[in-house]
Amino acid sequence: MSATSERTVAIRGVGTTTFGRQPGETDRSLAERAVQLALADADLDPAAIDAAWIGNVTGGQLGGQMSALGQLALRPFGVGGLPVTRLENGCASGSVAVRSAYLAVATGQADVALAFGAEHMTAAPTPLAIEVLAGASDLEAEARFGITFPGVFGMIARRHMEVHGTTPEQLAAVTVKNRANGARNPIAQFDQAVTVDDVLGARRIASPLGLLDCCAISDGAAAVIVVAEHLARPGDPRIAASAQTSSDFEPFGEMTGFALTRRAAEEAYAQAGISADDVDLAEVHDCFTIAEILHTEDLGFCEKGAGGPFVEEGQTARDGLVAVNPSGGLGARGHPVGATGCAQVAEAVLQLRGDAGERQVDGARVALTHTLGAFVHGAAANCALHVLVAA
Amino acid sequence: MRRSSAHPHATWVRCRACGAGFYPAQRRCTACGAWDQLDDEPLPRAGSLFAWTVVHVAAADPPLPVPYAVGYVDLDDGPRVLGPIAVDGDPETALRSGQRLTLVPHDPADDVPFHLEVAA
Numbered sequence A: 001m002s003a004t005s006e007r008t009v010a011i012r013g014v015g016t017t018t019f020g021r022q023p024g025e026t027d028r029s030l031a032e033r034a035v036q037l038a039l040a041d042a043d044l045d046p047a048a049i050d051a052a053w054i055g056n057v058t059g060g061q062l063g064g065q066m067s068a069l070g071q072l073a074l075r076p077f078g079v080g081g082l083p084v085t086r087l088e089n090g091c092a093s094g095s096v097a098v099r100s101a102y103l104a105v106a107t108g109q110a111d112v113a114l115a116f117g118a119e120h121m122t123a124a125p126t127p128l129a130i131e132v133l134a135g136a137s138d139l140e141a142e143a144r145f146g147i148t149f150p151g152v153f154g155m156i157a158r159r160h161m162e163v164h165g166t167t168p169e170q171l172a173a174v175t176v177k178n179r180a181n182g183a184r185n186p187i188a189q190f191d192q193a194v195t196v197d198d199v200l201g202a203r204r205i206a207s208p209l210g211l212l213d214c215c216a217i218s219d220g221a222a223a224v225i226v227v228a229e230h231l232a233r234p235g236d237p238r239i240a241a242s243a244q245t246s247s248d249f250e251p252f253g254e255m256t257g258f259a260l261t262r263r264a265a266e267e268a269y270a271q272a273g274i275s276a277d278d279v280d281l282a283e284v285h286d287c288f289t290i291a292e293i294l295h296t297e298d299l300g301f302c303e304k305g306a307g308g309p310f311v312e313e314g315q316t317a318r319d320g321l322v323a324v325n326p327s328g329g330l331g332a333r334g335h336p337v338g339a340t341g342c343a344q345v346a347e348a349v350l351q352l353r354g355d356a357g358e359r360q361v362d363g364a365r366v367a368l369t370h371t372l373g374a375f376v377h378g379a380a381a382n383c384a385l386h387v388l389v390a391a
Numbered sequence B: 001m002r003r004s005s006a007h008p009h010a011t012w013v014r015c016r017a018c019g020a021g022f023y024p025a026q027r028r029c030t031a032c033g034a035w036d037q038l039d040d041e042p043l044p045r046a047g048s049l050f051a052w053t054v055v056h057v058a059a060a061d062p063p064l065p066v067p068y069a070v071g072y073v074d075l076d077d078g079p080r081v082l083g084p085i086a087v088d089g090d091p092e093t094a095l096r097s098g099q100r101l102t103l104v105p106h107d108p109a110d111d112v113p114f115h116l117e118v119a120a
């Protein structure tokens, strides 16, 4: 399906709150802050917003606000009356919010569309948060047997090791890189560098994965303001591609990669008229170390099975062949699940504008964001992918 | 965690029209498009371990004592299913991929439909 836009679409402003444990906040208060930051970045009045989508996954179960989170978070801005939609697509919710805003602007339904995402997860006991997140698998056939998300990716990691010879040290190299990047990102949840030995020595969560192979429960929000070309300023990056795929429920196959990522990438590269080689930086869904290795393969940055050596050799470092997760990714920036897709796009925008400070990727012209959501029958259920290009 | 299944424990469905099987159960045959031709059948009782992990940090529900092993098993002439794997001793050293496992159905009143054991 071609999604070539009728109108050129740009991103005029982004805002991201601090990520990590924030006891005094709620998903609603964090969302309000992210929108404030994005409006200020865009230099736009709130009244300019024509429509809004908010990504949020756990708010109903962990916080109790089942509905109206978006409307309530926007109430302080005095913009009642516009269409506001809460969007739940697992951990890809924020990315699908960006895609919804993109489609609204591309088709002329809106000139200014707001995509934001928020999650407040740390107030809940960790076992409850794990249970709620496990609800993003098939409850009938998976979650009720005791599988957790770290468990799912533990199985995938063991498969990748058995089939492709990936090593624990190569998994650890993902965390070492992402924590080093996070140390340069002022909003990151984790700002301390770690070593390969730290990762290998951490307590086990779901074998073969340990604590430092896993992203942490987090609080945070991010917002992205998508505009039609006539409202873009010089320097505002353009959305060159937006793709969304679901699991096709094919047999599991080798369980060492995600077909839906490969299909989304193929579609997005065609829309943007680029190949994987043209991507300067990618914010990818590294919910676990093994996940980032799979994605570098499935996005075409290296051959299937070569993702372990690829990260270990530094090809995904900030100054490598393709900078993967220069923000620190889910592992270091943090993963307040509904906010993640918007935070990835916000990082891409800062990089393409040259505003990424100490973590700036030199000469960044093409950025990719990749988010997965939910996990059913051996594969992710949702994938959303965007390609952004510098002005 | 509240969801159960509309179908009996430890079953999958097979299409009367074309013979295709599906797990978990559904009402439409994906292979031939037939509706309401799918009959519950017991899951095969033996298979080979495809992928596995040992969970050290569990969810609040199901409240399983850690560590515990979970894995996907390729049932003989059947589907690939996920289940808890009961092992003697340390699960990290008791399991290997490809190992033969037995599927043990549970009582209909049990929340968990079945578990897996290392084959005798």
Ligand SMILES: [Zn+2]
Pocket: B015, B016, B017, B018, B019, B020, B029, B030, B031, B032, B033, B034
């Ligand atoms: Zn059939």
